Amino acid sequence: MDTLETRELRYFVAVAEDLHFGRAAQRLGIAQPPLSRAIQQLERRLGVRLLERDRQGVSLTDAGSVLLVEGRATLEAASAAARRTRRAVAQRGTLVLTVKAAGSHELLRKVLDAYAAEPGAVAVEVLPSGLCDQAQMLRDGRADVALLHTPFNSLAGFDSEQLSSEGQVAILPATNPLASRSSVTVAEVSDLPGLPMARWPQRDGSFLPGPGPAISDVSQLAQLIALGRTVAVFPESARSWLWAEHRAVPVVDAPVVGTHIAWPAHSSSLAVAALVRSALGR
Structure with missing residues (x-):
């Protein structure tokens, strides 16, 4: 062989x-x-x-x-x-959970609280990551478990369970005419005069060409939206980080976002299994 x-x-x-x-x-x-x-x-x-x-x-x-x-x-x-293997010795009894920065805050809190109440629960280190870095951190061993969001993240190569699903909203400057609407479409948000869509880094760190500002984190995005310089579409749970200068308007034709708890398919960690069970309420 x-x-x-x-x-x-x-x-x-x-x-x-x-x-x-x-x-x-x-x-x-x-x-x-x-x-x-x-x-x-x-x-x-x-x-x-x-x-x-x-x-x-x-x-x-x-x-x-x-x-x-x-x-x-x-x-x-x-x-x-x-x-x-090195982390198992250096941080005995610790799980590393990676999540998208500023994403799924309420769900994350529920997961952590449910697991902490389990007998024998170990310490959980929460590791915020970039927009779509969680899957890579799970693959390369920097994390033991992750919260991934479809359709933005791929679940290929992982075991996973879906925890929730939600629609998406346009995060707009409060002064924009669309901010008073009950709903908008993707096309309407994409074609706003003077408000180009924010651009996020790709896996290699580069940005696709376009008129919108290059954004590296949510705090940058929040400020530029408040200043009337850009707009973005996010899952409904993004309402948790909005400023008074923002408005969130449902985007009726945006794909539904699923939040999944995912872990390596070959994992034999009892702590990971316990965390997943508690996240599912089992």
Whole structure:
């Protein structure tokens, strides 16, 4: 049975991501010749060509594309295992729960209170994260459990249970004409004159082009909405952080948001299981 070493996967993923042996070697802190030999040896052992090399550079074969996806997942799982193992010793009896900053505050409080009342409950460290960082923190071992929001977060690779569902609202400056409406549509919010939609960072930290301000956290967003510079659409629970200068108006055609408690599919943690049971009221 073929087995792959972590070192081999790390080498291959670096080359596959950079598509350049020199840059990958520099990133790995090794010389280029041993890196090239390691990739050639990996191809011989697997019996497939992973990379095409020509005068134009390096490109992935179909097999290489598969191994890039699988290799990233394997390296991530190995890193998560090491991180959780170290934390089990350093923070004995502690669970790390990651949540979107300023999101689902009331639900989070209910979950924490219900679990704290359970016999044998351990300490729970709440780790606020960026807009869609919770899933990555769960995958790489920085967190043991997370509150994820569909359709914004993917539940792929996790076990999960849905805790609630809610509609979405437009967060508007109180002085805007739409603020007095009983409801609005996505199109109406997206096309407001002088109020471009806020732009949030993507996974790589970059922002998509557009006229709206680049926003990194909810406090920035709150201030710019109050100043009449932008608008945003959020789950209904966002009402908990609104200022007097804001108005929340239901968006009738926005997708329903589901809040899920999620954890690694392979988790055998009794503390995680107890937290999930208490969150579900079982």
